[in-house]
Amino acid sequence: MRPITVDPPAFFNRGPSPLARLAFFGILSLALLFADTRYRYLENVRQTVAIALYPLQRALEMPGAAFAYVSGYFGANRRMADENATLRQELVARAPATQGYVREQGENARLRALLDVRTQYAPTAIAVQVLYAGRDPFTQKVFVDKGTSAGVQAGAGVIDENGVVGQVTRVFPYMSEVTLLTDRDQAVPVQVERSGARSVLFGNGTGRSPELRFTSPSADLRVGDRLVTSGLDGTYPPGLAVARIVDVERDSGQMFARIFCKPLAGIDHSEFLLVLSQSSALPARPEEPGDADALKKGGRARGRRG
Amino acid sequence: MCKGRVVRVLPHVGSFGPASPEEILRPARPWFVLLSLLIGLLANLAPVSGVAMTWRPDFLALVLLYWCIQEPRYVGVGTAWVVGLLMDVGDATVFGQHALAYAVLAYGAEYFRRRVLRFPLWQQAVQVAALLVLCALIVLLVRFVGGAPPPGWRYLASPLVGALLWPLVSVLLQTPQRPSRSGSRR
Secondary structure: OOOOOOOOOHHHOOOOOHHHHHHHHHHHHHHHHHHHHHHOOOHHHHHHHHHHHHHHHHHHHHHHHHHHHHHHHHHHHHHHHHHHHHHHHHHHHHHHHHHHHHHHHHHHHHHHHHHOOOOOOOOOEEEEEEEEEOOOOOOOEEEEOOOHHHOOOOOOEEEEOOEEEEEEEEEOOOOEEEEEOOOOOOEEEEEEOOOOOEEEEEOOOOOOOOEEEEEOOOOOOOOOOEEEEOOHHHOOOOOOEEEEEEEEEOOOOOOOEEEEEEEOOOOOOOOEEEEEOOOOOOOOOOOOHHHHHHHHOOOOHHHOOO | OOOOOOOOOOOOOOOOOOOOOOOOOOOOOHHHHHHHHHHHHHHHHOOOOOHHHHHOOOHHHHHHHHHHHHOOOOOOHHHHHHHHHHHHHHHOOOOOHHHHHHHHHHHHHHHHHHHHHOOOHHHHHHHHHHHHHHHHHHHHHHHHHOOOOOOOHHHHHHHHHHHHOHHHHHHHHHHHHOOOHHHHHO
16 A cells, blocks of 8 residues: 655655765766766766667657758759759859869879978868757757768868868767867867968857967967968868958957957858868877976876876 | 545646646556656757757756656656766766756755645746756756856756746646546546
């Protein structure tokens, strides 16, 4: 017989009190949070559960996709003809650049061989489609429809037809998570196209412009300059468009100038993206003098780079 | 054999409304509780974008809160914690963030459940709003400690929308427990 719900007597309580349970689970949650952010022990667990949830997620996304397909089917004919014409014109306009590119590549290879410079590794690309945007209001992420089964690697750069979009941060078997360059934890090494000055573009979060941090006020940067990837660090191939400078604040009292940029790629609304493989096999980073001294002293924690 | 005379203190607001005090309710089935939690999880994971993302309530927290208040024997702090872990994995955020928030939510529900059940539905919604805002604030706190920027007042829109949905969710989830019309006439 079920006990009465209103005011049960004490000897009908089962197990530890709710407060004891809360204390236990609270401590367990904090331990999990620590383990996850610090040591990433739980990535395997997350992968397993993500595989289990993947069919549910695709099933949930199907009604939206079906609705978009049906509504697009009925209005599409005239719009597709117009879009077709525009794309053909654009293709013709880009023909000189495309044809010149192959010639330039050959010439570049010959010149590099003459200078005995190591040949550049040609990146391969995987075309992906954006499934949906990330749900967390604190990070800027999108999810794309290819994962390890198609050869996507974590850390690969992602671009669309106008420029760099971000980086692959997590791969699942059939899906990947791409962090956009406007996310607070993202940084892209860039170079000003006009002057060759190198800097790093840091994301600033939702709704704020990414900025070039730690640039000296005397650097050769102007409003309207185009920023391209510099190719350092081996993540993005060099020469891809990233952003355009929109605001430069040079305050004589500050140590660094504040430079705000607008990304050139359609960060929020691109649908088709390209995942690039790692651009070059860089040699190992050489030991710094501080590391060598610390090793001699017997491996103190100060010499360890994270 | 007595199935248990369970008294629900909810006012009568019409034919589609919560049970009146003198109505005898059937007990809740465990499979229905699990099904409602699963549907809440799927509703939370459904991909939306833009304006809908700001205003979408945490359906899973709402359903969890309902069952913690009405059936504390089935759903308690432990169940809420496990459900929070599943939500964390589905959301691809830090592991343990929603688990902690839902565990605190379940404890709050257990602590305040008799007080909440004495009020009419719309006043329950106000108290539920306080609990849901607490849950959202715990999620926010965990992200703060991890180094996220403050999101602004719009972040509180989603628990408040959830509290507005509380009367509807309450009535919907209680429907299988109400006997059919012909049964109650007897």
